[in-house]
Structures are given as structure tokens and as C-alpha cells.
Amino acid sequence: MKGLDYTKPLSLYIHVPFCTRKCDYCAFYSVPLASADRSWMEKFVSLVIAEIEALNKDFGKPYRTVFIGGGNPGVIGYGNIRRIIEKTQENGRSEEVTIEINPENVSKEIYSLFPLLTRVSVGIQSMDDDVLLHLGRNARRRDNLRALSILSESPFRWNADIITAVPGESVETTLSDIESVASFSPGHISFYCLTFEEGTPLIEREAPIGEEAEAVFLEKGWARLRELGYEHYEISNFAKPGERCLHNLVYWNLGQYVGFGPGAESSVGYAMVTSMRESETIAEYLSSPALMCTPLSLQETEEEYLLAALRTKDGIDKAEYEKRFGHSFSSVYSDAISRIDKDSYIDSNESFALTEKGFMTLDWIILEMAMGL
Ligand code: SF4
Numbered sequence: 001m002k003g004l005d006y007t008k009p010l011s012l013y014i015h016v017p018f019c020t021r022k023c024d025y026c027a028f029y030s031v032p033l034a035s036a037d038r039s040w041m042e043k044f045v046s047l048v049i050a051e052i053e054a055l056n057k058d059f060g061k062p063y064r065t066v067f068i069g070g071g072n073p074g075v076i077g078y079g080n081i082r083r084i085i086e087k088t089q090e091n092g093r094s095e096e097v098t099i100e101i102n103p104e105n106v107s108k109e110i111y112s113l114f115p116l117l118t119r120v121s122v123g124i125q126s127m128d129d130d131v132l133l134h135l136g137r138n139a140r141r142r143d144n145l146r147a148l149s150i151l152s153e154s155p156f157r158w159n160a161d162i163i164t165a166v167p168g169e170s171v172e173t174t175l176s177d178i179e180s181v182a183s184f185s186p187g188h189i190s191f192y193c194l195t196f197e198e199g200t201p202l203i204e205r206e207a208p209i210g211e212e213a214e215a216v217f218l219e220k221g222w223a224r225l226r227e228l229g230y231e232h233y234e235i236s237n238f239a240k241p242g243e244r245c246l247h248n249l250v251y252w253n254l255g256q257y258v259g260f261g262p263g264a265e266s267s268v269g270y271a272m273v274t275s276m277r278e279s280e281t282i283a284e285y286l287s288s289p290a291l292m293c294t295p296l297s298l299q300e301t302e303e304e305y306l307l308a309a310l311r312t313k314d315g316i317d318k319a320e321y322e323k324r325f326g327h328s329f330s331s332v333y334s335d336a337i338s339r340i341d342k343d344s345y346i347d348s349n350e351s352f353a354l355t356e357k358g359f360m361t362l363d364w365i366i367l368e369m370a371m372g373l
Contacts, residue, residue: 001058002293003274004256009064010268011250012055012088014048015261016073017282020104024136027197029263030071031282043286045080048260052087055258062092064255065247067100072123074105078113085116096157096246103139103147114155119245121159121190122147127180131169135194136201152184157243159188165217166194167206174217175224182228187243191221192236215360222356235311235359252308254301261285271324273301298325303370310366315346315353336369 019030066088098119164174196203230238258266262285267273309316318329344358
């Protein structure tokens with residue numbers, strides 16, 4: 001494949017673009033089942049399998065991690081999920097194979113995918129029926145409780161997503177969501193603020209609660225997650241020891257991954273990555289799945305790396321940075337760093353990383369630092 005560095009590990013992302021129905025806040029590309037042509041799902045699965053097969057022959061080695069995301073991959077059924085995963089494992093076992101799934105699609109049948117599948121990420125979002133209704137979610141508290149119970153007894157490593165700062169909810173509701181979910185002992189929790197995206201029903205009917213109020217939800221939520229034994233290893237992600245998501249670490253370190261499915265991006269190469277985007281809609285994808293490549297310049301690659309690595313607790317590895325971009329981190333950013341509050345970062349000889357205080361002003365810090373490029 002053009003631009004691929006065959007000496008480096010490679011991960012796969014598969015975007016399954018179907019959902020039972022659209023949630024009110026969602027701007028990701030996905031087709032609600034009611035609007036999907038009946039033949040699309042079967043065609044999509046066959047096409048993805050054919051593309052993985054072609055990459056298997058080209059790459060010739062096991063993929064480091066595989067992530068099947070959405071949309072809601074649960075709607076294509078466990079049989080199709082098995083077919084896709086089996087195809088990704090033809091050159092050998094991956095270290096981690098994750099699927100995203102909505103609570104209403106979790107059943108004990110999912111156990112049969114182990115050990116082919118190793119990790120499950122479930123979109124709980126809230127345990128409060130009013131909040132779930134407000135978000136336009138399909139699942140209710142009873143579905144979430146059932147899914148959490150099934151996953152807590154499963155052989156998988158697993159994650160639960162929680163959304164906070166939903167208009168009308170209190171900080172107590174968020175803390176209660178965290179405690180209810182944590183009582184089922186997931187190894188990993190993703191915790192993030194509701195975002196208001198253009199073109200969604202949510203933004204048409206109301207406004208965000210504002211940055212100051214959001215900061216209160218985040219601070220209290222972060223503190224509770226830490227008290228419950230979760231390490232805050234990325235701005236929106238928390239893990240028990242040994243439970244970090246390997247696939248997401250590939251994104252944050254700008255590693256190599258190839259994405260299949262409409263709208264899935266890829267990043268291949270090392271010093272300069274090639275960004276690839278496929279067709280934007282399922283209909284386009286089914287008629288012309290060929291990857292479209294846009295090579296990024298070294299500076300664009302550096303910006304991408306900065307954006308991703310500053311979101312993590314480990315931050316930027318200075319030796320790796322110099323090897324990758326040919327200049328030292330300090331030579332480019334010392335001016336920008338001098339303008340940042342000292343409590344917002346930890347700067348050592350080996351690395352530069354933001355603290356939780358820095359995470360709160362991440363967008364501003366990234367802008368300051370990008371000016372140094
Ligand atoms: S299930 Fe996920 S991808 Fe589908 S509409 Fe809801 S938030 Fe969007």
C-alpha cells in the first residue's frame with residue numbers, strides 16, 4: 001500500500017456505519033436502520049472483508065490492534081462481527097481486538113466471540129432515564145444495567161462511556177452515573193463532556209451549559225474516578241492498572257493504522273504520515289471503496305502529533321519527537337511554554353506533559369504551541 005512503512009506495526013479501524021436510530025447529539029456519519037437499503041449491510045460486510053483480505057496479502061504480518069467502531073457495530077449481528085474479526089486475524093493474533101457496542105445489543109451470545117474478540121466498549125452515557133431521553137438514546141437504565149451485568153461476568157477487558165455536562169443534569173447525577181458504572185468494575189471508563197455539533201437536533205433546541213459550568217462537572221467527575229482507582233491517562237480516558245486501550249494509544253502516538261468504511265481515516269508512514277479518507281457515505285463507499293491518499297507535510301504531521309500527544313498523561317517523548325521531526329522539542333516550544341501557567345505542565349529532560357489543570361485549557365495551550373511551528 002502506498003506510503004505504508006512495512007517495518008512498523010500496523011493497526012486496523014473498521015467503521016460500521018449503521019445505527020438502530022440517530023441519537024440527538026450525534027454528528028458522526030451513520031445510517032439509521034429505517035433509512036438503510038436492505039442490501040447495504042450484507043454488501044458492506046463482504047466489501048470490508050475483501051479489503052482486509054487484500055491488505056493481509058500486502059502487509060503479510062499480524063495487525064497490532066483492531067478496533068471495530070461505529071455507528072453501532074452491534075446492529076450487524078455477532079455472525080458478521082465474527083466473519084470480520086476472523087479475516088483480520090489470518091496473519092496471526094492481534095494484541096487487542098475491540099468492538100464498540102450499544103447496551104441494547106449486548107447479550108450473553110457475545111461471550112462466544114472470546115478469545116477472538118478481547119475487548120468491548122459499551123456506550124452507557126448515563127444511568128438516568130431523563131438524561132438518556134434528553135440525549136435521544138435508544139437504551140434506558142434497565143438496558144444499561146443488563147449490559148453492565150453481562151460484561152462484568154464476561155472474559156473481556158471492557159470500557160464504559162459516560163457523557164457529562166448535559167443541560168438540566170446536576171453534578172450529583174454525573175457522580176451517581178460514575179459510581180453505578182464503577183460498581184460493575186470495568187477496567188476502563190471514557191468520560192467526556194456533551195458536545196453540541198452543527199446539524200444535530202440537540203443544537204437546534206438548546207445551548208451548551210458553558211465552559212465554567214462544564215469545568216465543574218469535569219473536575220468533580222475526574223476526582224471521583226481517581227478516588228475509585230482509575231488513572232487519568234488521557235484527557236477523556238481513565239483506566240485501572242494494565243487496562244489502557246492499546247488501540248487508542250496508537251492514535252495518540254500517531255502510529256500506523258488503516259481505516260475501512262465510509263469516512264474512516266488512515267495514518268501510514270512515520271516521519272510524514274499519509275492521511276487517507278474514503279468516500280463520505282455508505283452509497284459512495286459501496287460503489288467505490290478505493291482509498292484516497294493525501295500526503296501530509298512534515299509540519300502538518302507535527303501538528304497532528306502535538307494535538308494527539310498533549311491529550312495524554314505521558315505527553316510528548318522528547319527523544320522520539322527529535323527522531324521523528326529532526327529538531328529538539330525545546331528548540332521549537334520553549335517560548336510558548338514560558339507563557340503557560342507552571343501548574344499546567346510537567347517538563348522534564350525526557351518528556352513534556354500536561355497536568356489536569358493543563359487539560360482544562362488544552363485548546364488554548366495547543367494554539368500557543370502551534371504558533372511556535
Ligand atoms: S449510537 Fe453512537 S454513532 Fe449511532 S447515533 Fe448514537 S452516538 Fe451516533
